Amino acid sequence: MPLRHRLATRLAAAAILALSGPGALSGAALAEPRGVPSDATAIPMPPPEPPQRPPELATPAPVPAEAPRPPERPPELSVPTTSAPAIPASTDSAKAREPEPVKPPEGAEVPAPPPRPADLSAPALALTVAPVDDSACRRRLERLGARFEPLPAITNGQCGAAKPLRVTALADDLALTPPVTLVCSAAESLARWATEAQVAAERDLGQPLKGLTIGTSYECRGQNHDPDAKLSEHSFANGVDVMGFTFASRPAISVLAAPEGTPEATFLAAVRGRACDFFRTVLGPGSDAAHANHLHLDERQRNAGHRLCQ
Numbered sequence: 435m436p437l438r439h440r441l442a443t444r445l446a447a448a449a450i451l452a453l454s455g456p457g458a459l460s461g462a463a464l465a466e467p468r469g470v471p472s473d474a475t476a477i478p479m480p481p482p483e484p485p486q487r488p489p490e491l492a493t494p495a496p497v498p499a500e501a502p503r504p505p506e507r508p509p510e511l512s513v514p515t516t517s518a519p520a521i522p523a524s525t526d527s528a529k530a531r532e533p534e535p536v537k538p539p540e541g542a543e544v545p546a547p548p549p550r551p552a553d554l555s556a557p558a559l560a561l562t563v564a565p566v567d568d569s570a571c572r573r574r575l576e577r578l579g580a581r582f583e584p585l586p587a588i589t590n591g592q593c594g595a596a597k598p599l600r601v602t603a604l605a606d607d608l609a610l611t612p613p614v615t616l617v618c619s620a621a622e623s624l625a626r627w628a629t630e631a632q633v634a635a636e637r638d639l640g641q642p643l644k645g646l647t648i649g650t651s652y653e654c655r656g657q658n659h660d661p662d663a664k665l666s667e668h669s670f671a672n673g674v675d676v677m678g679f680t681f682a683s684r685p686a687i688s689v690l691a692a693p694e695g696t697p698e699a700t701f702l703a704a705v706r707g708r709a710c711d712f713f714r715t716v717l718g719p720g721s722d723a724a725h726a727n728h729l730h731l732d733e734r735q736r737n738a739g740h741r742l743c744q
């Protein structure tokens with residue numbers, strides 16, 4: 435077809451389109467696909483409008499001008515400690531996010547666990563620390579010739595004594611070296627026993643006692659220095675360790691097993707035996723290794739008044 439003829443045909447087609455208007459075009463465009471019924475009632479309705487937004491939700495909640503802020507992080511927490519491992523930067527694996535046990539650096543001192551609390555079953559604290567009227571005991575102690583002075587109450591965890599005394603000497607200027615810290619009832623027992631020890635010294639050794647060498651009186655500790663054991667009566671100023679006896683003009687006698695048949699052995703056996711008349715607990719050489727070199731004397735309360743005299 436010559437070029438001019440083709441151009442004319444195109445122009446004619448354009449003119450027809452323009453004359454028929456947009457309806458002709460849209461009618462052709464909206465022609466329903468084949469297979470769909472052309473019933474007018476089947477025209478889909480527009481979806482229902484969503485419900486109105488409730489008025490209370492229409493406006494956002496007012497934001498306070500000053501929103502509460504979390505407390506400042508303490509400065510000591512912002513400095514990483516040397517013992518804490520650095521948190522790995524990578525978090526792409528679950529393992530990296532798990533807290534790892536803190537391992538102290540090589541050679542570092544591992545902090546010791548806190549000390550085991552003293553035996554909670556020890557009932558003596560309440561008995562000993564509870565206010566007691568020891569005025570009658572003190573009058574007896576004076577009449578026994580003891581020299582003493584009251585001390586302030588001792589409170590040290592489960593150890594302690596409400597009315598301890600510092601006793602420096604007993605009858606006949608019998609010196610206590612060093613002075614003892616005892617509650618009055620234990621001091622009275624010591625004073626009464628000492629008068630019997632004086633009798634034994636003059637009878638068995640021919641001369642009076644001048645002093646008692648003391649190991650321990652008040653000390654907050656477990657029995658036999660075992661921290662896992664029940665609290666010792668020393669913890670309540672209710673027990674005393676006698677290490678030996680001193681005299682004016684003869685050598686001192688230590689509480690050790692003396693050769694059998696000697697005056698020293700006789701004297702030691704006598705004073706030890708008499709101690710059971712005044713103290714509820716008497717332990718010494720032969721009782722156990724912890725008492726091989728002293729007499730442990732205390733006033734521990736036991737069921738049915740039982741005594742431990744070994």
Ligand SMILES: [Zn+2]
Nearest residue numbers: 673674675730
């Ligand atoms: Zn002791």
